[in-house]
Amino acid sequence: MKWKEKVRQLKTEVYVLYLALKDSRTPWYAKALALVVVAYALSPVDLIPDFIPILGFIDDLILVPAGIYLTFKMIPDEILEEHRQKAKTVSIDSRIKWVAAAIVVLIWLLVLYLIIKAIWL
Numbered sequence: 001m002k003w004k005e006k007v008r009q010l011k012t013e014v015y016v017l018y019l020a021l022k023d024s025r026t027p028w029y030a031k032a033l034a035l036v037v038v039a040y041a042l043s044p045v046d047l048i049p050d051f052i053p054i055l056g057f058i059d060d061l062i063l064v065p066a067g068i069y070l071t072f073k074m075i076p077d078e079i080l081e082e083h084r085q086k087a088k089t090v091s092i093d094s095r096i097k098w099v100a101a102a103i104v105v106l107i108w109l110l111v112l113y114l115i116i117k118a119i120w121l
Contacts, residue, residue: 012087013068014041019083020075030074035103037067043104 014037020026021034041064049056072080 010041010064010068012084013072014038014064015087015090016080016083017068017071019086020071020079023079023083025079026075030071033067033071033074037064037071039101039103039107040064040067043101 017034018038021031021038026034
C-alpha cells in the first residue's frame with residue numbers, strides 16, 4: 001500500500017470516528033476518546049511540532065493510528081461498518097476542521113495558563 005493511499009485511509013478512518021462520535025448508539029467513553037482523537041488529528045497544532053526533524057512526524061504516525069485503533073475497539077462493529085459506508089460517500093466538512101482546531105488550541109492555552117500559574121505561585 002502506497003503512502004498516499006494510507007494517508008487517505010487514515011483521513012477516512014478519522015471521519016468514521018467523527019460520525020461515530022455523533023451517533024447516539026456509541027458508548028460515552030468511546031465518544032470521549034473519539035473526540036480527543038478527531039480533534040488532535042484535524043488540528044494544525046501537534047504535541048510535537050512537525051518542524052522538529054523525525055520526532056515531529058512520529059506523533060502523527062503513532063498517536064493518531066493508536067487512538068483510532070483504541071476507539072474502534074470500544075465501538076460496536078455494526079456502528080463502525082455503517083459509518084464506514086457513509087464516510088466513503090461524504091467528504092469532511094471544513095467546519096469540522098475549524099471546530100477541532102479551536103478545541104485543541106483552547107486546550108493548549110489552558111495548559112499554558114496552568115503552567116504559568118504554577119510557576120508564578
